[in-house]
Amino acid sequence: MYERFKRPLAIVAIVGGAGLGSYGIASAASGSSSSSTTTTAAAPPGATAENPWGGQRNDETLLTGTTEAKVRAVALAEVSGGTIVRIETDADGHAAYEAHMTKADGTPVTVYVDKSFNVVSVESR
Numbered sequence: 001m002y003e004r005f006k007r008p009l010a011i012v013a014i015v016g017g018a019g020l021g022s023y024g025i026a027s028a029a030s031g032s033s034s035s036s037t038t039t040t041a042a043a044p045p046g047a048t049a050e051n052p053w054g055g056q057r058n059d060e061t062l063l064t065g066t067t068e069a070k071v072r073a074v075a076l077a078e079v080s081g082g083t084i085v086r087i088e089t090d091a092d093g094h095a096a097y098e099a100h101m102t103k104a105d106g107t108p109v110t111v112y113v114d115k116s117f118n119v120v121s122v123e124s125r
Contacts (some may be wrong), residue, residue: 034122075099075111095120
């Protein structure tokens with residue numbers, strides 16, 4: 001009985017997948033040329049009300065020295081009145097570095113910074 005539905009369902013799945021893929025490509029192509037974006041993300045594993053970013057991951061390294069100072073300056077300029085929680089490398093591929101911060105109103109935010117010390121994006125929790 002189900003054998004007669006296999007082919008039509010396969011065709012629907014292929015056409016639907018192609019349509020969704022085309023929509024994603026079209027959406028990306030029509031996006032803004034802005035180099036900085038703001039998004040809202042789900043809390044990472046281990047996040048709590050006191051530490052909404054979760055703990056430092058073992059595949060990310062705290063920054064020090066000149067690199068830390070440059071990322072700090074860029075992040076604080078991006079989030080006026082913000083407070084730095086920690087600055088580290090970014091293992092998720094958003095950018096080279098990330099600054100975990102709180103905005104002046106207490107909202108958690110992460111500023112992603114590339115190797116040239118430009119803000120790539122800002123992500124609120």
